[in-house]
Amino acid sequence: MDPALLKQKAEFQRHAARNVSVQQRQQPSTSSSSAHTTYSSDASKKKKKPTAASQLPKQDLKFDSPASMVSSISNASNFSIMQKIVDYMKRRHLDGQNHSLTLTEILDELPKNNFDVTPKTKTWLSEALPNNPRLQLDDKGKYIFKPPYKIKGKKGLLALAQKYHAEAKGGILLSDLNECIPHADKILEEMANDKLLIVVPTQVNKRKDKSVFFNDIDMDFPVEEEFKALWRNVGVDHLDEKKIEEYLQKRGIDAMKDLTPKAQQAGLPKRKAVRKRGNAKMHNEHLVLEDYD
Numbered sequence: 001m002d003p004a005l006l007k008q009k010a011e012f013q014r015h016a017a018r019n020v021s022v023q024q025r026q027q028p029s030t031s032s033s034s035a036h037t038t039y040s041s042d043a044s045k046k047k048k049k050p051t052a053a054s055q056l057p058k059q060d061l062k063f064d065s066p067a068s069m070v071s072s073i074s075n076a077s078n079f080s081i082m083q084k085i086v087d088y089m090k091r092r093h094l095d096g097q098n099h100s101l102t103l104t105e106i107l108d109e110l111p112k113n114n115f116d117v118t119p120k121t122k123t124w125l126s127e128a129l130p131n132n133p134r135l136q137l138d139d140k141g142k143y144i145f146k147p148p149y150k151i152k153g154k155k156g157l158l159a160l161a162q163k164y165h166a167e168a169k170g171g172i173l174l175s176d177l178n179e180c181i182p183h184a185d186k187i188l189e190e191m192a193n194d195k196l197l198i199v200v201p202t203q204v205n206k207r208k209d210k211s212v213f214f215n216d217i218d219m220d221f222p223v224e225e226e227f228k229a230l231w232r233n234v235g236v237d238h239l240d241e242k243k244i245e246e247y248l249q250k251r252g253i254d255a256m257k258d259l260t261p262k263a264q265q266a267g268l269p270k271r272k273a274v275r276k277r278g279n280a281k282m283h284n285e286h287l288v289l290e291d292y293d
Contacts, residue, residue, distance in 0.1 A: 171211030
């Protein structure tokens with residue numbers, strides 16, 4: 001443990017011990033003139049009975065591990081600075097400033113009114129920033145923002161949506177697109193109006209978001225409005241697959257089972273059963289048996 005921290009702890013405990021005081025109740029005078037003594041109402045109101053908590057001696061504050069407390073505060077400060085660096089690099093990327101920067105250059109461009117970077121913090125950042133998934137190092141060892149997708153505008157977004165559709169990867173989150181291109185919501189609105197993309201509200205980790213899908217015209221087919229209304233009015237959020245299957249079976253509808261082909265287990269070839277020989281008598285062929293009368 002750091003000797004300076006131990007010294008500060010000891011001084012704090014000595015200071016706290018000197019200031020500990022237990023409030024005691026004053027005993028009334030036993031003189032013969034006590035019967036003629038009068039007390040004013042104001043004075044009696046000021047005197048309060050000591051509570052049970054005030055009669056107990058105050059305990060000195062104890063720290064299980066002062067070093068760990070200081071370390072946790074330092075780590076929180078370091079992570080806060082790293083988050084500021086990531087946010088700053090993200091703003092640079094969305095503004096079109098794609099040239100990389102060293103750690104010193106990043107710290108020089110950040111405003112210094114909210115935090116102070118010590119040499120120890122700078123050493124920690126130089127070790128932690130290369131492992132940050134939202135930053136990457138170029139060939140010169142400088143940092144640049146790493147967006148979730150390498151797209152720059154409408155063409156790149158449309159190509160990405162087509163790729164996701166062809167590979168059946170699902171939708172693309174708007175929160176990820178906001179880190180790739182500026183004003184992603186406006187671009188999505190324009191492309192949705194042109195019927196190039198389909199935007200669906202969704203929720204990720206209890207946060208509202210939007211999913212983007214490619215609008216494949218070849219898969220369009222007419223659906224009656226009555227069927228659409230029935231589909232949208234039936235809610236199955238409170239049901240799981242088992243309850244839905246039971247509901248269908250009660251109404252005479254067979255639920256579709258798992259029709260995926262099962263992979264055949266390539267096991268070792270079976271050995272042929274060895275046939276046991278019976279108790280047959282064997283004769284040596286090279287022996288000649290002769291009878292002597």
